[in-house]
Amino acid sequence: MPQTVEQAKQAEPTGLLATAALAWRRIAGQAKKELYSYFYSPIAYVVMVIYLAFAGWFFFSRFFLFGQIDMRMYFGTAPLLLMFLAPAITMRLLSEEVNTGSYEMLMTLPLTTTQMLLGKFLAAFVFLAITIGVTLSYPLTIATLGPLDWGPVIGGYVGLLILGAAYLSIGLFTSAITQNQIVAFILGFAICFLLFLVDKILMLVPGFLVGIFQYLGVEYHTMNFSRGVIDSKDLVYFASILIITFMGTRLVLERRK
Amino acid sequence: MVRVEDLSKSFGLVKAVDNITFEVKRGEILGLLGPNGAGKTTTLRLISGYLRPDSGNIVVAEKDALANTEPVREIIGYLSEYNPIYHDMLVFDYLHYIAEMRDILPAQRTQRVREMVTTCGLKDAVAKKIGELSKGNRQRVGLAQAMLHDPEYLILDEPTAGLDPNQIIEIRDLIKRLGQKKTVILSSHILSEVEATCDRVIIIHQGKVVADGNPKELQKQSVDETRVYLKIAAGKGSQVLETLKTLANVNEVEITEDESQEIKGYLVHSNHDIDLRPDIFSLAQKKGWILYEMHREVVSLESVFRRLTTAN
CATH class of the missing domain: 3.30.70.1340 (MTH889-like domain)
Structure with missing residues (x-):
């Protein structure tokens, strides 16, 4: 028996490429399991349906009012909905594992904390992309009614995914700092909301800080996306959020060891 | 071989493990014995790589386990005390996931999962959700999970907790059988269990090793009456x-x-x-x-x- 199992195992990695392949297998394996869990639990469907219902309502209720072949309405409201959607997707990813104790088993599997987190993040992102992907039916539908400028639409969707990734990373972080899913959700939403609010209170801020606060505001960066512009300044902003929260999550988990 | 040197771990002010040193030889079944809260679970968690010690060394198969966390995890199978697993998952899917994470080739996974299901007597439970299983079957899933990659080292935290007498005997026999080829470290607060299964016993009290030897030796040592x-x-x-x-x-x-x-x-x-x-x-x-x-x-x-x- 031992020999057969030894043969059944994948060869030990040699070289950089093989090591990277091994790391990817572990990340993908973890992501696969998380995606499986999403589609096995009712929460995911509930979250998805609520998002789609609100997004559809916000979009089409005004679409017919204005009568314009334009997706700007959707890209205006979707970032607000993402503030709810993203933390709802990530809320149980770490909090539940730690709460039930399955985290202990997870961390005795041969994968690093980083690989584990990347796997979970990837699964959340794929789920988010599927949810957002369903709304591709809107531009496809309205394109049949008249000429649609696809540039801003594609830019808008890429922007939504980038924004969603940043929000997911925030949600993953709040899921790491508490064992309670609800608390993780509320904290995640609060941080996303704060980033949304920060450039809405500019008149209360002393003059020399206005620039910083404006830059910190999330809408300042998503505005460009919905116009179909993807600026490196905005990419740096979202990449910073991703990296900072990801490192924060990792730190929280490592400190707990 | 597992060697633990001057291992210490504190949680806040509580010293859970206090300067523990011991060695387990290859093919030995070691029992960690101690009252609840003595530091058994913490010791096992440290060896399994789930926790990091404040000080001390852990050597598994001549490798520094603290510097090579992942390679060492690969050769260890671990069953944790409450054996918490994903309640939503089907037994088969869960074991498949573990097989994937344990680097078993895709073509072999199903075969290997089947073998473990047979070994652990899970045939009737394989298509059920883990949350619907009895305590005994859940424990078997945990054992199957720990042994799936045929690890050299098995760390079992209270493997028979919550089982009925028949199941306890089954699990003990399984552990004994495994112990012929593998190195097993298990913890228990049930003395008869340790006496029945282990080649060697370490008694832990308040985070310290207070006795170390085979069960017979320990009995003799204390005969002053x-x-x-x-x-x-x-x-x-x-x-x-x-x-x-x-x-x-x-x-x-x-x-x-x-x-x-x-x-x-x-x-x-x-x-x-x-x-x-x-x-x-x-x-x-x-x-x-x-x-x-x-x-x-x-x-x-x-x-x-x-x-x-x-x-x-």
Whole structure:
């Protein structure tokens, strides 16, 4: 028996490429399991349906009012909905594992904390992309009614995914700092909301800080996306959020060891 | 081989593990014994790589486990105390996931999962959700998970907790069978279990190792007292208790049983490693007592355990 199992195992990695392949297998394996869990639990469907219902309502209720072949309405409201959607997707990813104790088993599997987190993040992102992907039916539908400028639409969707990734990373972080899913959700939403609010209170801020606060505001960066512009300044902003929260999550988990 | 050197781990002000050192040889079954909260689970969690020690070294198969966390995790199978697993998942899917994470080739995964399902007696449960399983079956899933990649080292935290007597015997046999080829470290607070399965026992108390040896050795070590139990029928007014006390080397005699007015059970204590039975027998003969029963009480691991873990 031992020999057969030894043969059944994948060869030990040699070289950089093989090591990277091994790391990817572990990340993908973890992501696969998380995606499986999403589609096995009712929460995911509930979250998805609520998002789609609100997004559809916000979009089409005004679409017919204005009568314009334009997706700007959707890209205006979707970032607000993402503030709810993203933390709802990530809320149980770490909090539940730690709460039930399955985290202990997870961390005795041969994968690093980083690989584990990347796997979970990837699964959340794929789920988010599927949810957002369903709304591709809107531009496809309205394109049949008249000429649609696809540039801003594609830019808008890429922007939504980038924004969603940043929000997911925030949600993953709040899921790491508490064992309670609800608390993780509320904290995640609060941080996303704060980033949304920060450039809405500019008149209360002393003059020399206005620039910083404006830059910190999330809408300042998503505005460009919905116009179909993807600026490196905005990419740096979202990449910073991703990296900072990801490192924060990792730190929280490592400190707990 | 697993070697643990000067291992310490604190949680806040509580020293859960305090300077523990021990070694487990290849192919040995080691039992960690101790009352609840003694630091058994923390020790196992440290070896499995789930927790990081504050100080000390862990060496698994000649590798520094603290510097090579992932390679060491690959050769360890771990079953945690409460064996928490994803309740939403089907047993088969869960084991498949573990097989994937344990680097078993895609083509072999199903085959390997099937083997483990057979070994652990999970055939009827394989298509059920883990949350719907009985405690015993859940424990088997945990064991299957720990053994799936055929690890060299098995770390089992209270493997028989919550099982019924039949299941306990099954799991024990399984562990014994595995222990012939593998190195097993298990924890328990049930003494008979450790006595029945382990080649060696380490008793932990308040985060420290207080005894280390095979069960027989430990029993011998603590024999600084001999006890003889006897049941005697004597006529009214015969002062059995007092007469027994006058025997040489006897420290204490107590009545432990009152069967009737005549028949009583006595426990004779001696501080010397001496067999008192011949003396007692001739005494009884001389006095005309009827001896119903007489046996020397063996110091059980239990009393060793009690003595070592109730001090201070």
